[in-house]
Amino acid sequence: MPSEKPSRGTNRRTFLASAAALGASSLATAAVGQVPLEDVIGDRRRGNWDDQFDAKASRTAAAVSTRNPIFGPGASANLQQAVYDYETIVASGGWPRVETTVKLKIGVDEPAVAQLRKRLIIGGDLSRSAGISNSYDSLVEEGVKRFQARHGLPLDGVIGKFTLDALNVAADTRLMQLRTNLERVNAITEDLGQRYVMVNIPAAYIEAVENNRVVSRHTAIVGRISRQTPILDSKVYNVILNPYWTAPRSIIEKDIVPLMRKDPTYLTANKIRLFDGKNNEVDPATIDWNAEKAPNLIFRQDPSKINAMASTKINFHNPYAVYMHDTPQQGLFNKQSRFESSGCVRCQNIRDLSTWLLRDTPGWSRQKIEATIKSGESTPIELAGQVPIYFKYVTAWSAKDRIVQFRDDIYQMDGAKELALQTGLNQEPAVVDN
Template sequence: MQIKRRHLLAGAGVMALSSATGAKADQILQQIFNTHGRSAWNDQFDSHYSGDQKVITTQPIFSPATLSYVQQAISNYEMINASGGWPNVPATVKLELGVVDPSVGPLRQRLMVSGDLDRNAGMSNAFDSYVDAAVKRFQTRHGLPADGVVGEYTLKMMNVPVSTRLMQLRTNLVRLETMANSFLGDRYVVVNIPAAEIEAVEGGRVVQRHTAIVGKVSRQTPILNSKINEIIINPYWNAPESIIRKDIVPLMQKNPNYLAENAIRIYNHGDLENEIDPRSIDWHDPATPDYVGKLRFRQDPGKINAMASVKINFPNAHAVYMHDTPQQGLFNQLMRFESSGCVRVQNVRDLVVWLLRDTPGWDRRSIEAQIKTGESEPVHLSEPVPNYFTYITAWSTGNGVVHFRDDIYGRDGSSDLQLTSAM
């Protein structure tokens, strides 16, 4: 009952603090922390309710531990919700280290209730180093750049009501229950779409994490279970029909040299001997998208290839795959929902080395050597590695550490969680 008592007191603090400021608020907060029976939960409070708890761990998103922590988080958030939730943080000034403003008070309250700011930081209108560390912790839990600045997106995340977060946790608990207690393999890969992140898991722990680029809202990355069975080094890229119709045709209308400049050749399917001259096609004819959509547009291997150095294949009905990209700058974006459904992987060669570890003849040196040749080479894994594409927007990696992500595809049942669409 220590956890429930802690959250009950924290929630009570919010209700009291919401109507008090300055010295009075500080006095109320101190009374809460000095309340009778504190000795029963003092140490637990500090360990669960401070920035010392690790936000990023080696715990896989699909694991019994995650499931247990999410169940605990639901219980905790129920208590916070019953006690009045957390206060809204006003958007009056830009909040960052060194700022002194009345809006810092509600910010401190908000961070204390969610466990990001330690109670020993006290109450004041100063954005000090304690608040800076707490904001960075909050940002990390929400997949934001941990810069300590309460910008527009951080503010939107902070002002999502606790009742909405509680609903989000319950929704994702159901998703986790279908996988967390199943045997997924000794080694496996998980692509968490809303987090735009990839986990390589072995022996029950995450051994590699990779930032990803996943499908845009109009071309969503699907949920699937498969097994990675092939790596293609220096792959050819075959443009999907949707990209030919929606992207390539309009680009050719603007720039007749687009295909040549990007080393893309046109063939009839099943015939790679006879290349079709792009100049023989009237790209402005309304019937052209239907005609060329049935042709094969293949890009040569090379640095400008859409998949760059490697392609990771696995059987699936959606014709999606994972791959490298020449556009490395996209991985630095906050919103990494830019693809046509496939998944681009940052530091993909590290993942490929791990995948091919048990395939004779393909260590890092041989992989790099093959990339340098510029010649396409398919490599079949000796032992296929299970691969799971999932959609988890809320999970927990420990007591008091709850992660949330934007519900980019609108599957959680509340428009309040589609924060990207609101910006």
């Protein structure tokens, strides 16, 4: 779905201001930068932090998981603690780059593994008791999985390209990212509500929150950089089962017309019908698809398993004409880079979310929802009480004490190009979807 670009909010100017604020500590970092890394790891300032960290959190991937929402009561305090911790890391010399030409994984014996161990120890993903060696053992593998969990990467315990790129983001850059996101979190001053839905755009996931606990999390597909998902606050008012899909003008022009030029049967095969302004159906064969402008018609897809929104559409008030929906392309949720929509948000396991949203709406049990979807009949349902929904842009947070999470700055709002690790991956899709 096309959308206006989100407000930049805290952007490059904030990032540069943070850099200036680092000031004196940057000078200290330069002076400490030549100190052997073994001394940095053993520095008393780090030791105090490590001792506290060991007492608070397990160094496993599972420890990263939490039912605390990103914007829970402790969000700001946890982020402030993370800023303090990373200031300590930066002042102590940061962490080393991991330089390797081979894929590092369990069983490998390479000098780069010693760099990796130091990097994981300084970042808090590996205990100092694991020591420094060239051996990629099970302890290192678990430390890598924990790092991957904190950065939204597949938990394979292997140092591939994206894990390596994330490892090699400098500590002072991560510190500035934390400061930028602390400002974003602190800017949320209103009461989010007892029940709400939160979409974190760069994390590409959805939280259903009730009484400050995450009831369910859902993997999401959000807008690519050329068609960004907007930042907004709204309320869910309506769920449509077996929805019709009306193609927006941008998708008609950029996607459907070029596809019709290649394959004149595309509309029929995808159950998309054309209607004029008086709701009269128009035969696609009567249209000149090579004309300079796309036809001024309504392109509407009937409910079906191949409908762009599949079983469900979730509507909320907004000026961007975006919404949340199901998708027939369930395999997309397994991808690492999930920035492929035209602005709308696709939600995995959307029936679970719909059931939660309709909980207080009489007559709409999970069984009734499933039976209605099976019928194929388009059915709009008004919520008994509207539920707040928030689309936010947060690339660093700590929903659990001293466990800091980072995500790719996909829309390049954080002001450092090395934080937009996956931006170049998002090509225009070959299929029509929102």
